[in-house]
Amino acid sequence: MVFLRLNVPFDSMEEVFHFLLAEFDRDRQVMEENGTTREERVLAEETFEANVHTALYLLAILLRIKSTEDEDFRICKLAYLLNRKKLQLRSSGRSLLHLICDESTSVDDFHVNDVVVFPDDGLVRLLLKCGADANALDVHGNSALHTIVQFSHPISHFMTLHNIIVSLVESGAHIDCANKQRQTAQDVSTTGVADVILRTKFSPSLKCIAARAIRKHNIAFNSIVPASLGEFIAMH
Numbered sequence: 001m002v003f004l005r006l007n008v009p010f011d012s013m014e015e016v017f018h019f020l021l022a023e024f025d026r027d028r029q030v031m032e033e034n035g036t037t038r039e040e041r042v043l044a045e046e047t048f049e050a051n052v053h054t055a056l057y058l059l060a061i062l063l064r065i066k067s068t069e070d071e072d073f074r075i076c077k078l079a080y081l082l083n084r085k086k087l088q089l090r091s092s093g094r095s096l097l098h099l100i101c102d103e104s105t106s107v108d109d110f111h112v113n114d115v116v117v118f119p120d121d122g123l124v125r126l127l128l129k130c131g132a133d134a135n136a137l138d139v140h141g142n143s144a145l146h147t148i149v150q151f152s153h154p155i156s157h158f159m160t161l162h163n164i165i166v167s168l169v170e171s172g173a174h175i176d177c178a179n180k181q182r183q184t185a186q187d188v189s190t191t192g193v194a195d196v197i198l199r200t201k202f203s204p205s206l207k208c209i210a211a212r213a214i215r216k217h218n219i220a221f222n223s224i225v226p227a228s229l230g231e232f233i234a235m236h
Contacts, residue, residue: 060116079130095136097144121163134173141179154193211236
């Protein structure tokens with residue numbers, strides 16, 4: 001309907017989204033119940049992953065069809081409720097932000113790929129505004145910032161790349177957060193454009209520089225500093 005430029009009722013889309021939020025709870029219940037068979041768990045995990053993608057599609061479409069301040073507020077409420085689910089793909093640990101920042105995120109349903117394209121800077125801003133963790137890590141220790149700097153179309157979609165990097169960093173993403181291979185976003189950047197944006201617009205704080213020095217020289221810190229500070233040092 002969006003592709004054909006027909007009127008899409010906002011209320012109907014909102015209602016579908018609420019049903020989807022309830023579906024996540026049912027998926028998790030099946031995956032975590034002790035009596036669940038392996039086949040049932042596999043099916044629930046596949047459904048869960050499909051529902052994660054569907055949630056992103058619906059939010060992206062809602063952003064396109066909204067026309068009033070009230071609808072804008074209601075989209076924020078939906079995004080907030082979605083963030084509270086703390087959704088991550090079971091196999092990769094990727095968060096919603098990881099998926100939105102990745103151009104390889106699947107969008108292959110009938111006509112969905114005509115109206116939904118990733119990366120999506122508007123969707124990134126929405127989720128960050130509504131409580132998404134800018135420093136969420138996947139199973140390899142990569143943040144969403146690690147993902148977006150590998151975008152392969154930095155020239156033709158420069159503003160998308162620029163806006164997402166700025167949104168992530170301004171929302172607290174650490175530009176020097178290192179993955180399990182001890183690589184930062186700048187280390188894994190595949191284009192000079194992303195690297196230039198990071199170098200010219202942002203610089204690490206003194207505490208980040210200190211944390212990296214501790215990690216670089218393999219200084220023992222776990223038994224010396226508070227747990228919260230230890231986690232901060234470890235991510236560098």
